[in-house]
Amino acid sequence: MELKEKLISSFVAFEEGLKGEHERLHDIRLEALKLFEEKGFPTKKEEAWKYTSLNSILKNDFSIIPKNETVVEYKEVKKYLLSDSDTYKLVFINGIFSSHLSSTTHDGLDVCLMSSALTKPKYKMIIDAHYNTCVDKNDSMTALNTAYATEGAFINIPKSKVVSKPIEIIYLSTTENQALLVQPRNLIIVGENAHVQILERHQSITECSVFTNSTTEIVAHKRAIVDFYKLQNDLDTGTLIDNTFIKQKQESRVSVHTFSFGGKLTRNNLNFYQEGERIDSTLKGITLIDGKQHVDHYTLVSHNQPNCESHQNYKGIYDDNSIGVFNGKIYVDKIAQKTDGFQQSNNVLLSDKAHIYAKPQLEIFADDVKCSHGCTIGQLNDEAMFYMRQRGIPKKEAKALLMYAFTDEVMQSVKIPELKTKVARVIAKKLGVSMGFEI
Amino acid sequence: MLKINNIHASVEDKEILKGINLEVKAGEVHAIMGPNGAGKSTLSSVITGNEAFEVTQGEIMLDGEDLSELSPEERAHKGVFLSFQYPVEIPGVSVTNFMKTAINESRKAQGLEEMPASEMLKKIKEKAELLDIDRKFLSRSLNEGFSGGEKKRNEIFQMAMLEPKLAILDETDSGLDIDALRIVANGVNKLKSKDNAVVLITHYQRLLEYIVPDFVHVLYDGKIVKTGGKELALELEEKGYDWIKNSVK
Ligand SMILES: Nc1ncnc2c1ncn2[C@@H]1O[C@H](COP(=O)(O)OP(=O)(O)OP(=O)(O)O)[C@@H](O)[C@H]1O
Numbered sequence: 139m140e141l142k143e144k145l146i147s148s149f150v151a152f153e154e155g156l157k158g159e160h161e162r163l164h165d166i167r168l169e170a171l172k173l174f175e176e177k178g179f180p181t182k183k184e185e186a187w188k189y190t191s192l193n194s195i196l197k198n199d200f201s202i203i204p205k206n207e208t209v210v211e212y213k214e215v216k217k218y219l220l221s222d223s224d225t226y227k228l229v230f231i232n233g234i235f236s237s238h239l240s241s242t243t244h245d246g247l248d249v250c251l252m253s254s255a256l257t258k259p260k261y262k263m264i265i266d267a268h269y270n271t272c273v274d275k276n277d278s279m280t281a282l283n284t285a286y287a288t289e290g291a292f293i294n295i296p297k298s299k300v301v302s303k304p305i306e307i308i309y310l311s312t313t314e315n316q317a318l319l320v321q322p323r324n325l326i327i328v329g330e331n332a333h334v335q336i337l338e339r340h341q342s343i344t345e346c347s348v349f350t351n352s353t354t355e356i357v358a359h360k361r362a363i364v365d366f367y368k369l370q371n372d373l374d375t376g377t378l379i380d381n382t383f384i385k386q387k388q389e390s391r392v393s394v395h396t397f398s399f400g401g402k403l404t405r406n407n408l409n410f411y412q413e414g415e416r417i418d419s420t421l422k423g424i425t426l427i428d429g430k431q432h433v434d435h436y437t438l439v440s441h442n443q444p445n446c447e448s449h450q451n452y453k454g455i456y457d458d459n460s461i462g463v464f465n466g467k468i469y470v471d472k473i474a475q476k477t478d479g480f481q482q483s484n485n486v487l488l489s490d491k492a493h494i495y496a497k498p499q500l501e502i503f504a505d506d507v508k509c510s511h512g513c514t515i516g517q518l519n520d521e522a523m524f525y526m527r528q529r530g531i532p533k534k535e536a537k538a539l540l541m542y543a544f545t546d547e548v549m550q551s552v553k554i555p556e557l558k559t560k561v562a563r564v565i566a567k568k569l570g571v572s573m574g575f576e577i
Numbered sequence: 578m579l580k581i582n583n584i585h586a587s588v589e590d591k592e593i594l595k596g597i598n599l600e601v602k603a604g605e606v607h608a609i610m611g612p613n614g615a616g617k618s619t620l621s622s623v624i625t626g627n628e629a630f631e632v633t634q635g636e637i638m639l640d641g642e643d644l645s646e647l648s649p650e651e652r653a654h655k656g657v658f659l660s661f662q663y664p665v666e667i668p669g670v671s672v673t674n675f676m677k678t679a680i681n682e683s684r685k686a687q688g689l690e691e692m693p694a695s696e697m698l699k700k701i702k703e704k705a706e707l708l709d710i711d712r713k714f715l716s717r718s719l720n721e722g723f724s725g726g727e728k729k730r731n732e733i734f735q736m737a738m739l740e741p742k743l744a745i746l747d748e749t750d751s752g753l754d755i756d757a758l759r760i761v762a763n764g765v766n767k768l769k770s771k772d773n774a775v776v777l778i779t780h781y782q783r784l785l786e787y788i789v790p791d792f793v794h795v796l797y798d799g800k801i802v803k804t805g806g807k808e809l810a811l812e813l814e815e816k817g818y819d820w821i822k823n824s825v826k
Pocket residue numbers: 588589593611612613614615616617618619620629662
C-alpha cells in the first residue's frame with residue numbers, strides 16, 4: 139500500500155488509541171487529514187517543491203505510529219547534547235518521550251510534553267488559544283503532522299521570565315529494521331518580555347530510514363526575545379521536513395539559526411508572521427553538505443504591520459554531488475510601511491557537480507519600504523588559497539579557514555557559547571581538519 | 578641557498594620566463610628590476626610554487642633540494658616567503674588568527690608543538706612594534722579595506738613573524754610613503770642576517786638606498802639580461818630601460 143493510503147486508512151484506528159484528549163483536537167485532526175487526503179505529499183510539479191523530490195523516500199514501508207519506549211543509555215546520546223546539567227532537556231526516542239534522559243520543569247515555567255498539554259485540563263485553555271493557530275493550514279505536510287502528532291515539546295514561558303539555561307529538544311531514532319515515520323509537534327509560547335534560548339535536533343543513532351515530519355509553532359508575545367537554533371547533522375538515512383511557524387507580537391525579537399550539515403534530505407520551511415509594530419525577525423543559516431545530500435531552505439517573512447525589520451543571511455557550501463535550494467520570500471502588506479527587509483544568500487560550490495538553486499521572491503504592496511536581496515554563487519578563491527598556502531597553511535586547512543571566514547557572519551550571532559563550539563567542531567570535522575580556529 | 582637553473586615557465590601556453598638563471602647565497606641581498614610585464618612577479622610565483630604557472634623546463638634548488646615537486650605550503654615550511662605585490666583580501670580572518678594558524682601549521686610540519694599562547698602574544702607584540710603597527714589593526718580582517726601602504730607593511734609584519742630563510746619582496750616599496758618606507762626597510766634590515774637572504778623586486782632606486790643590494794639584476798622579456806652591483810640601479814634610474822632593451826635586440 140502506498141504511504142498516503144496507509145496514513146488515511148489507519149487514521150481511525152490511530153485516533154481510537156488516543157486517550158483523554160481535549161475535545162477540539164478531534165476536529166482539528168480530522169480537518170487536517172482531509173486536507174492531506176486532498177493534497178497528498180508534495181511533488182516537483184508544485185512551484186514550491188520544484189527542486190526537491192520526496193519520491194525515493196516515500197517508497198519505504200514506514201511504521202507510522204510510535205511503538206513502546208526504547209531504552210537508550212545516557213552515554214550513547216551524550217554526544218548529541220549540549221551539556222550534562224546546564225540545560226533543560228526534552229529527549230524523545232523513536233517519537234516517544236524518554237524521561238530518564240530528560241530534564242523537565244514546571245517550576246516558574248513549563249518545559250514538558252505535548253502529550254500532557256493535549257490531555258491535562260490545566261493546559262486546555264492555552265491549547266485552545268494557540269495550538270494549530272500559527273500554521274499554514276494549506277500545507278499538506280503540516281496537515282499530516284496535525285492529523286497524527288501526539289508528542290513533542292510543550293514550552294510555556296510566563297511573562298518577564300528570563301529562562302536561565304537553554305532548552306534542548308532532541309529527537310533520536312534507534313530503529314534497526316523498520317523504516318520509521320516520526321511526526322513531532324512542538325508548541326512554544328513565550329510570554330511578554332520573557333527571554334528563552336532553544337536548541338532543536340533530529341538525529342538517527344542507527345542507520346535505518348527515518349522520515350521526520352516535524353511541526354513547530356512559536357508564539358512570541360510583546361517584547362519577548364526568542365533565540366532558536368536548529369542543528370541538523372543527521373546520518374544519510376535521515377530525511378527531515380521541518381515546518382516552523384512563528385507568530386510575533388509587537389516589539390518581539392525572534393531569531394532562528396539553522397545549521398544544516400547532514401541528512402539525506404532536509405527541507406526547512408521557516409515562516410515568520412509579524413503581527414505588531416517594531417518587530418525584529420532574524421533568519422540565519424549555514425549549510426555545509428557533500429555526497430548526495432540535499433538541503434532546501436524555504437523561508438517566508440510576512441510583514442503585516444509597519445516599522446518592522448527582518449534579516450536573512452544564509453551561507454551555503456556544497457561539495458561533491460550535493461544540492462542546495464534557497465527560496466526566500468518577503469511579503470510586505472500594504473499597511474506595513476517603513477518595513478526594512480533584508481535577505482542575503484551566499485553560496486560556494488566546491489565541486490563541479492554540486493548545484494544550488496537560489497530564488498528571492500519579493501511581494502511588496504507598501505510604497506515606503508526598504509527591501510533588499512542578494513545572492514552570490516562562487517567557487518573557492520584560488521588567489522586567496524595560494525596566499526594562505528604561501529604562508530605555510532596546507533591546502534585543506536586553508537580551505538577550512540576560508541570556509542570558516544565565509545560562515546563567520548552567521549556564527550557571530552550564535553549566543554550560546556557551547557553551541558558555537560559544537561557547531562565549529564562539526565564544521566571542522568566536515569572539512570576534515572582539526573584546528574583551533576577562534577571563532 | 579637558492580639556485581635557479583634555466584627556468585622556463587608559461588601561463589595558458591604563453592611562455593613568460595624564458596630561461597632564467599639566478600644564484601642567491603646566504604647573507605646576500607639581490608635586487609631584480611625590469612620593465613612592466615617582464616616576468617618579475619611570475620618568477621616569484623614560480624619560486625613559491627603557484628600552480629597557476631607551469632614550469633616547462635629547468636630547476637629551482639633550495640639548499641641543494643629540488644623544489645619542483647613541493648607544494649606552496651611545503652616550500653613555505655622550508656623558509657620561502659613572498660611579500661605579494663598584490664596582497665589578497667581575506668574577509669573574516671583576522672591578521673592575528675591568520676598568523677597564529679600559519680606559525681602553528683609550520684611548526685606542525687616540523688614536528689613541533691603549537692607555540693604557547695603567551696609566547697605567541699609576545700612575538701606579535703614585538704613584531705608589531707618593530708613595524709609600528711597599531712594592535713587594533715591586528716584584529717581586523719586580513720587585508721580587507723587596508724590601504725595600499727598598510728597592506729605592504731602587513732606583509733613585512735608577516736615576514737617578521739615567520740622569520741623566513743629566503744624572502745622575496747615583490748614591489749613592497751610601491752604604495753609606501755617616505756616614513757613607512759623607512760620603517761619597513763628598517764624592519765627588513767633588522768631581520769637580515771648572514772643565514773638568510775632577500776630578493777627585492779622593485780622599480781625604484783629609493784628602496785635600495787635603505788636596503789643595500791649586493792647584486793642588481795635586470796629582467797627583460799623573461800630573461801635576466803644584465804647583472805651588476807648597486808650602481809646599476811642608479812644607472813637604470815637615470816637612463817631607463819631603453820638602452821638595455823636596445824642592447825638585447
Ligand atoms: N595569470 C596570468 N594569465 C595570463 N597572463 C599572465 C598571468 N600572469 C602574468 N601574465 C603575463 O605575464 C607577463 C609577466 O607578468 P608579471 O606579472 O610577471 O610581470 P612583472 O614583471 O611583475 O610586471 P610589473 O612590473 O608590472 O609588476 C605579463 O605579460 C602578464 O600579462
